[in-house]
Amino acid sequence: MAADAAEAVEMRGALVRLRRATGLPVAFGGLVDPGRRHVRISELSGTATAALSALAVSSGNGLGGKAVALARPCAVTDYSTSRQISHEYDVAVATEGLCSVLAVPVVVRRRVRGVLYGALRTAQPLGDRTLGAAVAAARDVEQALVVRDEARDLLAVARKQEPSVTDGAWEEVREAHGALRAMAPRIADPALRDELLAVCGRLADAAAPSSAEREAGLAAREVGLAPRELDVLACVATGATNAVAAQRLGLRPETVKGYLRAAMRKLGAHTRLEAVVAARRAGLLP
Structure with missing residues (x-):
């Protein structure tokens, strides 16, 4: 072939x-x-x-x-x-x-x-x-x-992943989600890029918020985060610093900081941790 x-x-x-x-x-x-x-x-x-x-x-x-x-x-x-x-x-x-x-x-x-x-x-x-x-x-x-090789490997893992409720399993899901979000913008093939983002969506949906949380005004798609804001949050959720997130995403640290501030504002969060928690409750992150 x-x-x-x-x-x-x-x-x-x-x-x-x-x-x-x-x-x-x-x-x-x-x-x-x-x-x-x-x-x-x-x-x-x-x-x-x-x-x-x-x-x-x-x-x-x-x-x-x-x-x-x-x-x-x-x-x-x-x-x-x-x-x-x-x-x-x-x-x-x-x-x-x-x-x-x-x-x-x-x-x-x-x-x-x-x-x-x-x-x-x-x-x-x-x-x-x-x-x-x-x-x-x-x-x-x-x-x-x-x-491309890394993307395919991550996709293969993500397709097989059936998250359990254990903390260890969820951490693996979150690591995969963060890696896929960081990789997607670097993929030239639009079909593969779309598939990566679709898998990210499935991983986030696996941790969909409860009906009570939705009623609390944290419903997933109402937050309106821009794709890059979500990319930055996905990195932050894995414990990455602004510098590490910048390296993964191919951005300047100052740019990462700007996206993070914008995401925090939209989520009504005052700290990085609050932003990650709010994004998870909104069904935007696993």
Whole structure:
């Protein structure tokens, strides 16, 4: 099975950023096919032919295969004559007219998940600045894959979770809820992001307030918290400081403080703890 659409979008964006940062006329790449030992070239940027499209690059073969095998960046000044690599893919490379080529592996949790390539149509050295930009683009893809992997793991746990009334079980639910809320804004795939937020809603509904609490004016959806205000409260509910919440959510600590103040005002709370308790009674947090 090929990489899914969202991962293809991440790869495509990384190639555009690579070309923009380096001035390289050609960039291409792909991810490892699940269950196989090769990278499938799925994304092309600046190419003149389809020679590289869908090319399967095996570990150890060619420049990209060498980068996969060594799990580190590799580069050659003249691909067709280089003695540093094997030449299984010379025809495709020559058809596209490439000479100087670099390959940077995408490594997630010590496993190579893909390769980014950048290339020139002339034989000249690719300097440290160009290599650094390629590595930065690969890191972007790595971070995106890490977020998606974590999101899927949390979703799997949340789907199976059947909360009991014990404090320990509820703490696990609250930790999962906070992690999912923090992760959702970083997900590029709208379908996965919506599913994350839907799971958050189910976790919150599992702790829905009693009828007496609803009658007390704390009914869930009447509070009107903004999504980011709820994200901050979900972090605070797990014991996170403003600084930790900012790091998890990709915000500045001052911004987190502002969202927290707004949430406290809407909930009629004077402290962080009161805000969390009020949000739970309102059915907004588990």
